[in-house]
Amino acid sequence: MLVFTRRRGETIRIGDGIEVQVLRVGRDGVRLGVVAPPDVPVHRQEVYASICEANRRAANPVPDLVALSRRLPRERP
Amino acid sequence: MKHMNQRLASSRSERLVDAGIVLSAQHAIRFPGGLPGFEACRRFVLFAPEGASPFQYLKSLEGPPASFLVIDPRRIVPDYPCVLAEHDRQQLGADADSVLLWLALVMIEPDGTIAANLAAPVVINPAGMIGYQLIPQDAAYPLRHVVAGPDYPTSE
Numbered sequence: 001m002l003v004f005t006r007r008r009g010e011t012i013r014i015g016d017g018i019e020v021q022v023l024r025v026g027r028d029g030v031r032l033g034v035v036a037p038p039d040v041p042v043h044r045q046e047v048y049a050s051i052c053e054a055n056r057r058a059a060n061p062v063p064d065l066v067a068l069s070r071r072l073p074r075e076r077p
Numbered sequence: 078m079k080h081m082n083q084r085l086a087s088s089r090s091e092r093l094v095d096a097g098i099v100l101s102a103q104h105a106i107r108f109p110g111g112l113p114g115f116e117a118c119r120r121f122v123l124f125a126p127e128g129a130s131p132f133q134y135l136k137s138l139e140g141p142p143a144s145f146l147v148i149d150p151r152r153i154v155p156d157y158p159c160v161l162a163e164h165d166r167q168q169l170g171a172d173a174d175s176v177l178l179w180l181a182l183v184m185i186e187p188d189g190t191i192a193a194n195l196a197a198p199v200v201i202n203p204a205g206m207i208g209y210q211l212i213p214q215d216a217a218y219p220l221r222h223v224v225a226g227p228d229y230p231t232s233e
Contacts, residue, residue: 038167041110043212051197051212052114054220058182058194059115059143068146069129071191071225075152 105138107207112199115143121208123147123178123201135180135199147180150195153224158217161200168209169202177202181222188227196220 004012011021017037024031034042105120112118117140125133131152135145150157159179161171171177178201181193195218201208 038164039109041212044214047212047214048113050220051194051210054184054194054197055112055114055145055182055210057186058145058184068185068191069132072131072152073224075131 105206106201108209109207110209111140112143112210113197113212115140117141118143123180132183133180135182146183146185147199148183148193150179150181150193150198150218153181153193153222154195154218157195161211165200165211169200169207170205171202175202175204178208183224184221186227190223190227191225192221192223194220195222 006012006022008022008025011019013019017035018040019033019035021033021035022030023033036042104122106123108119108121110116115137118137119140120138121135122138123133123135131148133147135147137143151159157179159177161169161177166172166175169175169177180199180201181195182197182199184190184192184194186192196216197210197212197220199208199210
C-alpha cells in the first residue's frame with residue numbers, strides 16, 4: 001500500500017483523471033472529495049460490500065414462481 | 078454431460094423455462110461492470126416464466142451462473158421513486174425521456190421470507206440493452222425490505 005501524508009486542500013492523483021482531495025480533517029474522520037471519470041464507479045467500501053452480500057443472498061434459485069407470486073400482497077387497482 | 082445432469086436436477090418450472098425460451102445472445106443485456114459480487118457477469122437475459130408475473134428472472138449468460146428473481150419495486154412500494162441522477166443516466170446512455178426498466182432483486186430466505194432489495198435496484202435501458210445496479214450513497218429504502226413473512230412454505 002502506498003502511504004501519503006496530505007494536508008487539508010491537498011490532492012492525490014491516480015492514473016488518468018482520478019483525483020482525491022482532502023477537504024477537512026476532524027477528530028474522528030477525514031472528509032474526502034473524489035473526482036473520477038463517469039465510467040469509474042466510486043463507492044464507500046462498506047456500502048459496496050453490503051450490496052455484494054445482498055446480491056449473493058438473492059442469487060438463489062427459486063422452486064416455484066407461481067406459488068411465490070400468489071404470496072404477494074394484492075396489487076392496488 | 079455435467080450440464081445435462083444439472084438440468085435434470087433442477088426444478089420442473091426451471092426446465093420449462095429453459096425449454097420455452099431461447100436464451101440467445103441477441104437478447105442479452107450488457108452490464109459493463111457486472112453486478113456487485115458478480116463482477117464477471119457482464120451479460121444477462123431478462124425473461125418472465127409463464128404464470129410467474131409480476132416476477133421475472135435475470136439470468137447471467139457469462140461468468141459464474143447466476144439467476145436473480147426480480148420485480149418492479151413499484152409493485153412493492155407504489156410510490157417508489159424511479160428517478161435517476163444525470164450521472165446515472167449517462168451510465169445507461171439514457172436521457173431524461175428514456176423509458177427505463179426498474180427491477181428490485183428478490184431474496185427468498187431459508188425460512189420462506191420474501192424480501193426485496195429496494196436500496197440498490199437494477200436499472201435497464203431497453204433502447205440500448207444496457208443495465209447496471211444503482212449504488213446509492215444514501216438509500217431511502219432498505220437492502221432487505223420484507224414483502225411477505227415466513228408463515229407460508231415456498232415449496233409444495
